[in-house]
Amino acid sequence: MLPFAVQIRPGESPYRQIVYAATKSIVSGDLAPGAAFPSVRELSQALKINPNTAQKVVAELVRTGMLEVYPGVGTVVAAGRRASAGERRSLLSDDVEQLVVDARRLGLNEADVLTAVSARWAELFGREVGVRAPGRASEPPPPPSRAHSRHAVGERRRA
Amino acid sequence: MAAIEVERLTYRYGSVTALRDLDFTVPDGALYALLGPNGSGKTTLLQILTGLRRARSGRAAVLGIDSAALSWRDRQRIGYIAEGQSLPGWMRLDQLEAYLAPLYETWDTALADDLRARFGLDPSRRISTLSRGEHMKAALLCALAPRPRLLLMDEPFTGMDAVVKDDLVRGLLESSGEEGWTILLCSHDIGELELLADWVGFLDAGAMRVSEPMDAFRERFKRVDVVLADPAYPLNGNVPDSWLGLERAGARVSFVLSHPEDGSIRRLVSAHLAAASRIDVRGASLREVFVALARGSSRPTDEDAAV
Amino acid sequence: MRPLSQVGHVLAKDVRQLSWSLLAYAALVALATTHVVTWPAMRRDIFDILTVFVVMAGMLVVAQFVQADSPVRVDALWASRPLAPWAVFLEKFVAAALIILALALIGQFIGLRTFDVPARMIPGLLAESARQYGLWLLIAMVIAGLTADLPSFVVALVALPIILLVVVETFFSSFDAGPAGSWTSIVLGVIAVLGGVALLAHVYRTRTSRRAIRIGAFAIAGCAFGSIVASWSGRPLAVEPAASLPHPSVSVAIAGLDQIASLRAIRLVVEVADAPESTRFSLGSPELLVHLRDGKELHVPALPAGANSIGVHSTPPGLGQDVTWIVPPGAPTQRFQYYPVPLDDAQRAAIAVGIASAELRGQMWVTTSRVKGMFPLEVGARVAHNATRIAIEHWSHSDGDVALQLRIASIPREQPPVSVVMSIGAMSGQEFALLNERRHEAIALAQRGSSGGGTPMVLPGANVEDRELLLALATPYPAGTRAALGGDWFRGARLVQVDWVPRGSYPFRTNVAIP
Numbered sequence: 001m002l003p004f005a006v007q008i009r010p011g012e013s014p015y016r017q018i019v020y021a022a023t024k025s026i027v028s029g030d031l032a033p034g035a036a037f038p039s040v041r042e043l044s045q046a047l048k049i050n051p052n053t054a055q056k057v058v059a060e061l062v063r064t065g066m067l068e069v070y071p072g073v074g075t076v077v078a079a080g081r082r083a084s085a086g087e088r089r090s091l092l093s094d095d096v097e098q099l100v101v102d103a104r105r106l107g108l109n110e111a112d113v114l115t116a117v118s119a120r121w122a123e124l125f126g127r128e129v130g131v132r133a134p135g136r137a138s139e140p141p142p143p144p145s146r147a148h149s150r151h152a153v154g155e156r157r158r159a
Numbered sequence: 160m161a162a163i164e165v166e167r168l169t170y171r172y173g174s175v176t177a178l179r180d181l182d183f184t185v186p187d188g189a190l191y192a193l194l195g196p197n198g199s200g201k202t203t204l205l206q207i208l209t210g211l212r213r214a215r216s217g218r219a220a221v222l223g224i225d226s227a228a229l230s231w232r233d234r235q236r237i238g239y240i241a242e243g244q245s246l247p248g249w250m251r252l253d254q255l256e257a258y259l260a261p262l263y264e265t266w267d268t269a270l271a272d273d274l275r276a277r278f279g280l281d282p283s284r285r286i287s288t289l290s291r292g293e294h295m296k297a298a299l300l301c302a303l304a305p306r307p308r309l310l311l312m313d314e315p316f317t318g319m320d321a322v323v324k325d326d327l328v329r330g331l332l333e334s335s336g337e338e339g340w341t342i343l344l345c346s347h348d349i350g351e352l353e354l355l356a357d358w359v360g361f362l363d364a365g366a367m368r369v370s371e372p373m374d375a376f377r378e379r380f381k382r383v384d385v386v387l388a389d390p391a392y393p394l395n396g397n398v399p400d401s402w403l404g405l406e407r408a409g410a411r412v413s414f415v416l417s418h419p420e421d422g423s424i425r426r427l428v429s430a431h432l433a434a435a436s437r438i439d440v441r442g443a444s445l446r447e448v449f450v451a452l453a454r455g456s457s458r459p460t461d462e463d464a465a466v
Numbered sequence: 467m468r469p470l471s472q473v474g475h476v477l478a479k480d481v482r483q484l485s486w487s488l489l490a491y492a493a494l495v496a497l498a499t500t501h502v503v504t505w506p507a508m509r510r511d512i513f514d515i516l517t518v519f520v521v522m523a524g525m526l527v528v529a530q531f532v533q534a535d536s537p538v539r540v541d542a543l544w545a546s547r548p549l550a551p552w553a554v555f556l557e558k559f560v561a562a563a564l565i566i567l568a569l570a571l572i573g574q575f576i577g578l579r580t581f582d583v584p585a586r587m588i589p590g591l592l593a594e595s596a597r598q599y600g601l602w603l604l605i606a607m608v609i610a611g612l613t614a615d616l617p618s619f620v621v622a623l624v625a626l627p628i629i630l631l632v633v634v635e636t637f638f639s640s641f642d643a644g645p646a647g648s649w650t651s652i653v654l655g656v657i658a659v660l661g662g663v664a665l666l667a668h669v670y671r672t673r674t675s676r677r678a679i680r681i682g683a684f685a686i687a688g689c690a691f692g693s694i695v696a697s698w699s700g701r702p703l704a705v706e707p708a709a710s711l712p713h714p715s716v717s718v719a720i721a722g723l724d725q726i727a728s729l730r731a732i733r734l735v736v737e738v739a740d741a742p743e744s745t746r747f748s749l750g751s752p753e754l755l756v757h758l759r760d761g762k763e764l765h766v767p768a769l770p771a772g773a774n775s776i777g778v779h780s781t782p783p784g785l786g787q788d789v790t791w792i793v794p795p796g797a798p799t800q801r802f803q804y805y806p807v808p809l810d811d812a813q814r815a816a817i818a819v820g821i822a823s824a825e826l827r828g829q830m831w832v833t834t835s836r837v838k839g840m841f842p843l844e845v846g847a848r849v850a851h852n853a854t855r856i857a858i859e860h861w862s863h864s865d866g867d868v869a870l871q872l873r874i875a876s877i878p879r880e881q882p883p884v885s886v887v888m889s890i891g892a893m894s895g896q897e898f899a900l901l902n903e904r905r906h907e908a909i910a911l912a913q914r915g916s917s918g919g920g921t922p923m924v925l926p927g928a929n930v931e932d933r934e935l936l937l938a939l940a941t942p943y944p945a946g947t948r949a950a951l952g953g954d955w956f957r958g959a960r961l962v963q964v965d966w967v968p969r970g971s972y973p974f975r976t977n978v979a980i981p
Binding site: 245 | 467469472475479482483540541543545546547548549550551553672673674
Binding site for chain 1: 190325328329332333335351353354355356357374377378382437441442443444445446447
């Protein structure tokens with residue numbers, strides 16, 4: 001088992017999917033700085049992928065600074081590496097594209113999409129200090145302490 | 160030097176042509192998945208590569224040596240697994256290992272022990288009492304322990320349950336050592352090969368229709384979903400042969416397509432289907448691609464339509 | 467692993483794989499050997515066929531060895547492993563020779579020893595057995611190499627006798643082989659062995675089996691079988707040069723010309739002088755050359771009806787110096803022997819013209835007696851001596867006769883070619899007598915009945931002549947001797963087995979006196 005969640009779907013490059021999943025996991029803090037990252041061998045075994053692909057994944061993660069290699073120790077999650085807002089936004093790019101395409105298909109426009117997003121955000125996490133204007137990086141939010149479920153939100157409401 | 164080189168290889172069983180003018184190459188260090196429907200000639204090809212059969216015309220070479228001229232020393236570096244190749248049923252597994260190990264200079268006993276434990280094989284069992292999955296594991300153990308430079312596998316996953324397939328893949332990955340090796344793996348289903356292979360080939364009716372790196376192949380094929388404005392729009396004659404595995408239900412049309420070098424798929428589709436109201440393009444799973452390729456070849460049209 | 471070590475490595479595997487087959491085969495060999503050793507205990511008719519089973523079992527086992535690493539099966543494990551094809555091929559021959567052939571040869575050797583075969587004869591006999599059995603095994607190996615499994619091997623083997631019958635009919639329909647037979651046997655054997663080894667080596671190396679190879683396999687099997695069959699027609703006889711043979715003076719006359727019309731035959735009267743002791747003479751292919759008065763010549767085969775030769779002169783066997791024959795073999799040697807020569811109408815008409823002169827020609831065969839063995843005269847005696855075993859089952863003597871019933875099994879030393887046997891006729895073979903050495907007296911015995919025949923031992927190549935003999939006096943007691951022979955005489959007597967052995971022959975020609 002791997003310390004980060006990844007589900008490889010057919011039809012897309014496994015390399016991209018794994019890099020994406022690992023980056024997401026590291027940026028979100030699920031994989032803490034200094035934590036051990038699986039070796040190429042372990043990655044290959046766990047996901048049953050070609051070792052070359054695993055090798056490329058690790059190389060890419062090292063290149064983007066997500067991982068650091070210490071001789072004698074192995075590969076660990078880079079400490080002190082902060083993902084910029086731009087980088088974090090790019091992690092969402094696939095989801096955003098899907099959202100936009102589906103919205104368009106349903107005949108909605110950009111404003112509809114933004115309204116829907118704001119409404120859902122409020123439902124799940126409550127009103128936060130303003131909606132920042134796009135373009136300005138926001139601070140990374142504290143790790144969510146509440147479960148992201150309607151049920152919990154419901155409880156909160158009722159409380 | 161390529162690990163496997165095949166040039167204009169032809170093989171006939173009487174009046175049946177199993178391989179016709181076959182050309183392909185497996186680069187050194189690749190894990191090559193050779194796919195193809197049953198009866199496409201994969202088993203014959205592997206038998207020729209191992210030197211079990213001799214082709215009358217054409218050339219086949221492994222590790223730079225002509226397959227028909229393989230010496231016993233060369234075979235120390237070549238592993239071969241096939242369902243047709245029977246392990247001696249009367250032997251126990253430990254006897255089989257004791258028989259084979261001295262024949263190889265590079266037999267790695269530690270690896271053999273490790274694989275045996277991983278596969279859960281009892282060395283005191285007679286091979287004739289092993290289940291199908293256990294038999295394949297034993298065969299794989301015997302093929303991997305000598306740390307071959309070239310491994311030829313003919314349908315190792317066929318008929319195996321999911322757990323066994325998992326074990327086999329892990330065993331294979333476990334055995335890749337420091338020195339590189341090349342693997343040619345034949346199957347009629349893509350299955351676990353989708354993630355394992357870095358080269359892919361498609362053998363159909365004795366000829367190679369595709370042979371390229373897996374990444375490129377994956378990028379090349381897309382699944383196209385089209386919604387027609389007019390559900391009754393006639394397709395016949397409007398659709399080029401390069402659209403594979405075409406299926407239609409009412410207004411919805413779906414097919415697999417190789418990405419054209421020039422221009423986008425959307426434009427190409429619109430050019431043929433003016434009545435398309437929506438065109439979705441996404442990555443095709445390799446299983447979809449191969450089914451489409453196999454189906455596509457059964458049409459009575461030009462086989463050499465560039466795919 | 468070096469190829470030479472691979473031979474031993476694969477051999478160990480094969481032995482382990484086929485251990486049950488080998489055990490069954492060894493048990494069969496042991497049974498056949500026991501049959502020979504405990505002679506005459508085991509029932510004849512059933513167990514005489516054991517040799518056939520040994521050979522067939524050996525062929526089956528060797529086929530299993532070959533097919534354990536088949537050269538033609540695509541799924542053969544050895545072919546995709548680092549095993550040198552020539553090592554695997556060599557291992558099959560080693561197994562055939564060192565295990566299958568050797569086991570049976572050991573049994574054969576034990577059998578030969580129970581016959582008290584002289585040590586100097588044993589290597590030759592074993593070599594012949596090894597040769598014949600080896601050829602059978604070679605046939606099996608070649609066919610097994612080209613078939614995929616045991617059932618198809620058996621099927622191919624069944625097709626073989628048909629081919630072999632063709633071979634036998636084509637090449638061996640003439641009965642006599644003589645020296646030619648021996649050469650044929652050797653040449654065919656060499657072709658078979660070389661061809662078989664080459665074919666198997668080729669198949670192991672190329673792992674293909676085209677039609678040409680299959681045809682070659684049957685041709686090789688045919689040669690092997692031909693080699694075996696050719697040796698059955700007898701080996702050439704070691705003969706003395708004609709000059710060293712005794713040439714007695716033989717005078718021949720024609721009689722009965724006046725009765726020629728009624729008898730439809732003339733008679734030859736033969737008288738022999740200066741013939742040595744213990745030697746017999748027989749004229750083979752005798753021909754009467756008649757010069758008629760009108761200048762014409764007539765050739766008449768001078769054979770009495772039903773005979774193959776003329777027994778010119780017969781003497782008792784030599785049993786030692788000064789031995790008196792109380793009961794001589796056959797009628798006392800007459801000074802004159804009469805032979806009727808049948809004539810057909812044309813020949814009689816020609817002779818009626820008148821005979822100017824005549825000659826008798828033929829090939830004179832000389833046989834001499836050799837004492838093969840002497841055995842105690844006791845019921846239940848079982849003795850093995852000089853390649854002969856005798857078991858005396860019944861023995862009695864009375865006023866009028868002597869009765870002896872015995873089982874005798876012997877390994878014939880030399881099997882002369884058939885033509886020679888026919889030329890010599892009754893002048894060769896074995897005879898028996900009772901000899902009282904202290905009194906230097908002998909009684910000749912004749913066979914009243916015999917049954918049995920030749921059977922092989924554990925392996926073919928050393929045939930055993932196994933007969934049940936009933937012996938009695940050769941001629942009736944001469945007047946006056948009956949009383950002299952009492953229990954004393956017989957108690958001091960032994961049974962003597964004598965062989966009449968051909969020494970050689972010379973062309974014979976003599977003028978025939980015309981009345």
